[in-house]
Amino acid sequence: MEITVTVNGQEHTCEIEPRLLLVHLLRDELGLTGTHWGCDTSNCGACTVWMDQVPVKSCTVLAAMADGRHVRTVEGLEGPAGLDPLQLSFMSCHGLQCGFCTPGMLLTARWLLDHNPDPSDREIREAISGQTCRCTGYENIVAAIRHAAQQAQQ
Amino acid sequence: MTARSEHPTPMGHGRMVRKEDARLIRGQGRFLDDVTLPGMLHGAVLRSPYAHARIRFVDTSAAESHPKVRAVVTGEMLAERGMAWMPTLSHDVAAVLATDKVRYQGQEVAFVVAEDPYAACDALSLIEVEYEPLPPMIDARRALEPGAPLVRDEIPGRTDNHIFDWESGDAAATDAVFAAAEHVSTCELLYPRVHPAPLETCGAVASIDRISGKLTVHATTQAPHAHRALYAMITGIPERKIQVIASDIGGGFGNKVGMYPGYLCAVLGSMLTGAPVKWTEDRSENLMSTSFARDYHMHGEIAATREGRILGLRVRVLADHGAFNGTAQPSKFPAGFFGVFTGSYDVAAAHCRVTGVYTNKAPGGVAYACSFRITEASYLVERMVDVLAHDLGLDPAQVRMRNLLRPEQFPYRSVTGWEYDSGDYPRTLTLALELAGYDELRREQARRRRAFAETGRGELMGIGISFFTEAVGAGPRATMDIAGFGMADGAELRVHPSGSAVLAVSCMSQGQGHETTFAQIVAHELGISPDDVEVVAGDTDRTPFGLGTYGSRSTPVSGAAAVVAARKVRERARVVAAAMLEVSAEDLVWEKGEREVGRFHVRGDRAAGATIAEVAQAAHADLELPDGVEGHLDATCVYNPPNLTYPFGAYICVADVDPGTGQVTVRRVVAVDDCGVRINPTIVEGQVHGGLADGIGMALMEVMAFDGDGNHLGASFMDYLLPTSMECPSWELGQTVTPSPHHPIGAKGVGESATVGSPAAVVNAVLDAIGVRHADMPLTPAQVWRAVQGRPIRTDVAIGSDNET
Numbered sequence: 001m002e003i004t005v006t007v008n009g010q011e012h013t014c015e016i017e018p019r020l021l022l023v024h025l026l027r028d029e030l031g032l033t034g035t036h037w038g039c040d041t042s043n044c045g046a047c048t049v050w051m052d053q054v055p056v057k058s059c060t061v062l063a064a065m066a067d068g069r070h071v072r073t074v075e076g077l078e079g080p081a082g083l084d085p086l087q088l089s090f091m092s093c094h095g096l097q098c099g100f101c102t103p104g105m106l107l108t109a110r111w112l113l114d115h116n117p118d119p120s121d122r123e124i125r126e127a128i129s130g131q132t133c134r135c136t137g138y139e140n141i142v143a144a145i146r147h148a149a150q151q152a153q154q
Numbered sequence: 155m156t157a158r159s160e161h162p163t164p165m166g167h168g169r170m171v172r173k174e175d176a177r178l179i180r181g182q183g184r185f186l187d188d189v190t191l192p193g194m195l196h197g198a199v200l201r202s203p204y205a206h207a208r209i210r211f212v213d214t215s216a217a218e219s220h221p222k223v224r225a226v227v228t229g230e231m232l233a234e235r236g237m238a239w240m241p242t243l244s245h246d247v248a249a250v251l252a253t254d255k256v257r258y259q260g261q262e263v264a265f266v267v268a269e270d271p272y273a274a275c276d277a278l279s280l281i282e283v284e285y286e287p288l289p290p291m292i293d294a295r296r297a298l299e300p301g302a303p304l305v306r307d308e309i310p311g312r313t314d315n316h317i318f319d320w321e322s323g324d325a326a327a328t329d330a331v332f333a334a335a336e337h338v339s340t341c342e343l344l345y346p347r348v349h350p351a352p353l354e355t356c357g358a359v360a361s362i363d364r365i366s367g368k369l370t371v372h373a374t375t376q377a378p379h380a381h382r383a384l385y386a387m388i389t390g391i392p393e394r395k396i397q398v399i400a401s402d403i404g405g406g407f408g409n410k411v412g413m414y415p416g417y418l419c420a421v422l423g424s425m426l427t428g429a430p431v432k433w434t435e436d437r438s439e440n441l442m443s444t445s446f447a448r449d450y451h452m453h454g455e456i457a458a459t460r461e462g463r464i465l466g467l468r469v470r471v472l473a474d475h476g477a478f479n480g481t482a483q484p485s486k487f488p489a490g491f492f493g494v495f496t497g498s499y500d501v502a503a504a505h506c507r508v509t510g511v512y513t514n515k516a517p518g519g520v521a522y523a524c525s526f527r528i529t530e531a532s533y534l535v536e537r538m539v540d541v542l543a544h545d546l547g548l549d550p551a552q553v554r555m556r557n558l559l560r561p562e563q564f565p566y567r568s569v570t571g572w573e574y575d576s577g578d579y580p581r582t583l584t585l586a587l588e589l590a591g592y593d594e595l596r597r598e599q600a601r602r603r604r605a606f607a608e609t610g611r612g613e614l615m616g617i618g619i620s621f622f623t624e625a626v627g628a629g630p631r632a633t634m635d636i637a638g639f640g641m642a643d644g645a646e647l648r649v650h651p652s653g654s655a656v657l658a659v660s661c662m663s664q665g666q667g668h669e670t671t672f673a674q675i676v677a678h679e680l681g682i683s684p685d686d687v688e689v690v691a692g693d694t695d696r697t698p699f700g701l702g703t704y705g706s707r708s709t710p711v712s713g714a715a716a717v718v719a720a721r722k723v724r725e726r727a728r729v730v731a732a733a734m735l736e737v738s739a740e741d742l743v744w745e746k747g748e749r750e751v752g753r754f755h756v757r758g759d760r761a762a763g764a765t766i767a768e769v770a771q772a773a774h775a776d777l778e779l780p781d782g783v784e785g786h787l788d789a790t791c792v793y794n795p796p797n798l799t800y801p802f803g804a805y806i807c808v809a810d811v812d813p814g815t816g817q818v819t820v821r822r823v824v825a826v827d828d829c830g831v832r833i834n835p836t837i838v839e840g841q842v843h844g845g846l847a848d849g850i851g852m853a854l855m856e857v858m859a860f861d862g863d864g865n866h867l868g869a870s871f872m873d874y875l876l877p878t879s880m881e882c883p884s885w886e887l888g889q890t891v892t893p894s895p896h897h898p899i900g901a902k903g904v905g906e907s908a909t910v911g912s913p914a915a916v917v918n919a920v921l922d923a924i925g926v927r928h929a930d931m932p933l934t935p936a937q938v939w940r941a942v943q944g945r946p947i948r949t950d951v952a953i954g955s956d957n958e959t
Contacts, residue, residue, distance in 0.1 A: 017272065024271075033188040034181015036404070038353045039437040043871035046353055074181035087179040091171050094836045097844065098665025099178030100185065100353040100404030125879040132871070134353050134405045135665050137843030138879040 003067035007032065008076030016063050022056075023047045025063035026073060034074035034103045038132070045131030048104035049073045055111050057130075074103035077110065086110055086148045095144030097135035104131050109145045118149055167677060167684050167750065169836040172670040174402075174663075183402040186357045187434050189372045194359065195224055197423050197433035198274035199416055200264040200281050201443065202256035205292065205514040205864020206303065207285035209255055209263070217266055217280040222273035225426045226281070227265040227419055229253035237422065240388050240413060243637050245485065246317075248478035248517055250415045254308055255288070257477035258516050259866050260442030265419035267431055290514040290864035291315060293951065294451060294474035297511035305477055305512035315512040317479050322493035323505035323570045331466035331503040335457035339545045343537055344930040345530045346950050347449040347474065347515070347858045348851075349441050349868070350522040351876060352664070354404020356444055357434030360420040364428055368395045373417060376406045376662050377702025380636060382694045384413045389421060400692035406664035407909075408521030411482040411704050412445050438869045445482070445518030446858060449474035449950075450530045456538045462546055462553040464499050469506035469534060473519070479510065480517035482704070483526045484634040484641065490520055490527030491625050493570045497535035498579050498623045498802060499557040504569050514864050523845060523909035525624050526705050536620040536914035537928070544927050550918065551592060554621050555583060565895070572625055574800045575902075576892045577828070583621055586804035586826040589888050592617070595808060599922075606813075615821070616923025618807040622911035625798040626903035627710025636701055642794040643707075644698025645715035647676065647723055649787035651774035653767025654686040657719070660700020661712035662692050666905060667837045668708060672716050674833050675899070679720035680727075680766045681744075681752010698790065706801075706903025709833070710894075715793035717898040722789035727769040728754060729783050734764055734772050799894045799902035803827040805846075805911050809919035816939030818920050820850055820881065823912070826888035829904035830897065838904050839887055845908025846885050851877040853916035857932050861952035 004013045007030060014029055026032045026049065037059055038046035047058040050072035051065075077084040086109050089095065096102040105128060112119055112127040119127070124145045125138070133141060177183050214226040229251035232238040239247040252263050264281050268274035291303040297315040305315050332338060358373040369391050375381045378398040386393045403410065416433045423431035435444070451472040457465045473489065475481060483490045489508035496504045520526055539557075543550040558579040559566055566574040595617050606612050631640035646658040657676050661668060673687035690696050700712060724744065731754040732739040742754040745763075755763030764772070766787075773787045808822040823846050832838045855875040858868040868874035893900025913931065920933045921941070929937055929946030936953075940946050947953070 019272070027187070032181075033185075036185065036354070037187065038355075038404075039871045041437070041870050041872050044353060044437075044876075078180060083179070090179050091175040094172070094840050096175060096178055097667065097840055098353070098403060098405045099174070099183050100665075102178055103181045106179065121884070129878045129880045132353060132876050132878065134351065134407070134847075134876070135844045136840060137845070137847035137885060138882050139843040139885050140840060142879065142884070 003064055005066045006070045008072060018064055020063040022058040022061040022063045022066050032073050032075050036100050045104045046101050048107050050107055055108050074106055077106060085151055089144040089148040093140050093144035093147050095140045101131060101133045105141055113149055117152060167674050170684060172667045174669045185354055185402050185404050186372060186374045189359045191361055191430040194430040194432055195267050195269060195427055196271040196274045197265055197267050197420050197431050198278055199262050200278045202259060202261045202263055204256055204285055204287050205259045205290040206288040207256050208288060209252060210284040210286055212264060213282040217277040220277045220280060222269040223266060223277045225267040225423055227422055237388060242478055242480035243482045244479045246479035248480050250418050257305055258514050259864055262415040267423040267427055292514060292860050292864050294472050294511055294513050297513055305514055317475055317510035317512060318488045319509050320488045321507040324503055325505045327503040328466050328468050328505035332457045332468060335465050336460050338455055338457050339542045340455045341541045341928050343452045343454060343534060344950060345448040345450040345533055346931055348447050348522055348856045349858055350407035350409035350447060352405030352407055352409050355435040355440040356410060356414055358417040358420045359430055359432040360424045361430035362424045370397045372399045374403055374410045375400045376410045376664060376704050378662055378692055378694050379660055379699050380701050398694045400662055403664040407523050408704050409445050412480060414444055437871060441874055442866050442869050443516050445521040446516055447522035447524055448530060452534050454534050454538045456542050458542055462548045462556055464557045465502050467496055467501055467504040469495055471508040473508055473510045474513050475510045475519050476513055476515040476517040478517040481519040483520045484628055484636060492527040492531045494528055494572050494625050495531035495535055496568050496570060497532060498559060498621045500559050501569060523906035525626050525906045525910055528624050529910045532622045532910050533914045540918045541927060550619055551587060573797055575797055575894050575896060577802055578892050582826050582828050582890045583804040585888050585890060586806050586824055589886060590806040590824040613810045613812050614923040615810050616919040618915045618919025618922055620805045620911050620915035623800055623802040624907060624910055625800055626706035627795055627799045628705050628707055629795060629798055631794045639701060641701050642792050643700030643711045643715050644792045645712060645719045646698050646790045647719040649723055649770045651771050653682060653770040656688045656690060657716055658690040658697045659712045660698055661703040661708040671833045671837060675713055675716045676720045679717060680724060681746045681750055682766050706905045709901050710799045710897060710903045711793055711795055713901060714898050715791045718791040718793060719789045723787050726787055727766055730769050730773045731764045733777055733779055735762055796896050799897055801829040801902040801904055801907050803907055803911055805915040807915040807919040809923055811920055811923040813924055813942045816935035818854055818933060818938060820883050822883055824886045825908060827907055828890040828892050830894045830902035831900040841905050842887060842908045843885050846912050847877050847882050848909040849912025849916050850881055852913045853931055853933060855932050857949050859950050859952060867952060
């Protein structure tokens with residue numbers, strides 16, 4: 001089947017198998033390997049992207065369901081003005097180690113700050129609670145999101 | 155929180171931002187599944203649904219006729235090439251693809267190579283396998299019973315499931331101590347089978363060049379050089395024609411040390427098709443078949459005076475090694491470094507005996523940041539100390555303080571033969587107790603207990619302590635090897651004419667930040683900027699031989715190699731600088747000024763001098779050098795560590811428990827670590843944070859249990875529960891610094907400290923809250939509730955089958 005998906009502002013028309021998962025469309029068909037795959041069951045969140053402004057786990061979304069929609073991936077975080085402030089704060093706060101969960105964490109964090117510019121630590125933890133990190137114990141991910149929020153408030 | 159440090163300015167540019175982050179925060183890392191080669195095909199593994207079954211036949215004809223399938227590999231095909239079995243790292247063999255029978259659920263039976271991964275999976279369902287199910291050997295405690303199902307009947311003459319007996323310590327002296335002791339406490343403890351579960355699963359892309367015969371394997375490996383040696387051993391291809399490349403790795407934790415059948419199937423798939431073949435696991439495959447951790451059934455005894463002075467420890471362990479003895483550890487240590495089970499305490503005698511057995515479960519056992527079984531050893535002794543305190547009605551903090559090794563005892567030779575390099579344990583425990591506010595916590599606990607007793611409502615709270623000592627940085631070549639390879643590691647340092655440097659190392663980061671910390675080491679030693687040091691790792695064609703990264707060995711071994719190589723360069727630079735400045739080398743003084751820029755200057759004339767960059771230029775130019783002095787500024791080192799390093803720490807957990815529901819909330823974790831000199835404190839703290847989360851996972855959530863048929867009950871992240879941001883509190887860290895006397899910069903390993911030390915703290919806290927002497931991990935709500943009722947269950951078997959302890 002043919003679908004048309006807009007990814008990070010760029011329109012793609014692809015001929016796909018109906019069963020193709022969105023994560024595989026992004027990674028294997030479009031070459032956007034920043035979106036990672038970790039579990040198959042929507043538990044780990046490494047594959048989190050935005051679909052029409054909402055974070056989704058792309059390992060359990062069919063590419064066909066993204067037909068006519070807008071998808072945003074980690075590759076779409078950096079804009080003409082440079083890196084997203086969250087990307088900078090993840091670096092400065094050591095919010096990543098192996099970096100495998102980082103793209104998904106960044107996209108959820110961007111959604112959170114867009115909707116709640118001054119979240120409490122509890123709200124930050126709830127926002128990322130559907131995503132697993134095996135390296136950081138979450139401490140510096142929470143710190144990085146808090147830091148980015150504080151920077152934006154100034 | 156950083157509480158106390160004798161080295162307020164850490165060496166080598168301290169808390170610099172990591173170099174690897176720039177690509178990772180952009181999604182531009184290169185993980186295994188990101189590797190795509192021209193014409194690449196995709197492999198998928200057919201796995202056994204049974205834990206134990208004889209294979210009657212495998213029919214691949216329907217799969218072969220699938221239009222997108224390019225090859226189907228079976229065990230028989232491997233057998234024809236002598237590749238059906240591979241050597242393990244523990245003097246055993248393991249099946250690559252099963253030929254005679256399957257020995258655990260999820261074992262590899264066949265391999266399909268197809269044009270796309272979906273087609274490869276489709277073709278798996280076209281393979282017909284007829285199995286004859288056999289009774290499975292699931293409960294390790296029954297593995298040695300007469301008539302137990304035989305896991306390894308293919309080994310001639312084998313009549314039981316016994317693998318090895320190994321002991322450590324003086325049995326007679328220990329028995330004498332126990333016979334004379336005023337008090338003995340005993341306890342049965344299970345450290346359940348858990349899984350490292352890195353977020354990135356295992357995988358490989360294998361590619362054979364038909365003309366040169368060169369095999370290139372991109373792989374998720376923590377030990378690229380060891381893997382190259384194994385590929386050479388198994389395939390017969392000489393090492394010079396094998397290149398193993400590991401790029402970014404999405405977490406390892408020991409899961410990516412061993413050799414897995416999928417890697418070899420990808421190699422054979424490439425040989426058969428002439429095209430590159432990619433194989434990656436899905437999550438269930440990762441959890442069911444690749445290296446698990448722990449599975450130690452322990453019987454502990456602790457002898458003491460009535461005042462709580464510990465006299466001796468006696469331990470019997472039943473070790474479930476699964477169907478093949480494939481533990482990845484120094485080969486003379488079949489129970490890893492479990493021999494450090496006396497922990498941080500001054501005991502008169504100790505003895506342990508470990509018996510390894512085969513079961514119908516996946517092989518492995520040494521993984522999940524365990525420091526070669528020190529996790530099990532540390533849990534044992536830290537749980538036993540709490541059991542002792544419980545039985546004697548003593549405060550567990552006081553019992554620990556009374557028995558800790560004293561600073562003047564270092565270097566300390568333990569009764570089981572380990573030489574602890576340095577430590578000041580009472581200082582570290584005192585600091586942790588201060589940070590936690592221990593006395594006030596005990597008062598709060600008493601208030602809560604009174605309120606609960608009066609009303610029968612509310613939450614209880616508990617305080618758990620763990621004081622761990624690790625032995626990491628394997629290791630001295632004389633006693634430590636893996637698969638016959640001594641555990642020394644190499645470093646090669648080249649300083650370019652402009653003064654920038656490239657360091658090539660044999661260790662392999664899986665997120666530990668080697669590109670940054672190793673650059674900091676070289677920068678510190680040479681007085682150049684870490685931005686001017688490039689670290690190369692993970693490519694066997696570009697790095698010196700060494701055994702890789704696990705057991706917290708990177709900084710103790712490869713880090714030391716980098717220091718020594720840099721110091722060799724500095725000494726060469728001194729000779730070159732002497733020629734430049736027309737003085738003798740002895741008249742030059744090494745100094746490091748602002749921003750750590752280093753230079754040699756002439757004694758008594760600071761103005762006359764040269765930086766490393768200036769020396770490097772001269773060393774590559776036409777400067778006339780003294781006889782016997784080579785030009786350029788390069789050096790290599792193979793570092794053979796004289797001893798292990800012994801990091802230690804005090805962890806305190808505060809947990810709130812609802813005895814009505816069994817729900818546990820970890821309120822606080824205080825962790826004071828002493829890992830010697832810290833190179834990049836931010837990275838050290840990050841590693842501690844991650845390990846503390848592991849401790850909560852293992853203590854409260856994680857377990858791989860099996861039902862009576864051998865079905866794996868934790869084969870997805872829906873069943874194998876990992877801690878999220880909601881279960882983890884904000885960690886409270888402190889530090890003390892006791893340099894290692896034998897490491898060239900005084901550093902010790904730290905990557906596994908918190909994973910080793912924290913589970914006991916969490917368990918001790920929960921059991922302290924409910925006043926229960928012992929219940930096994932994981933302390934799920936169901937287990938805590940049962941423990942409150944006085945009937946804790948076995949957590950390693952299916953509920954209802956055989957789980958009354």
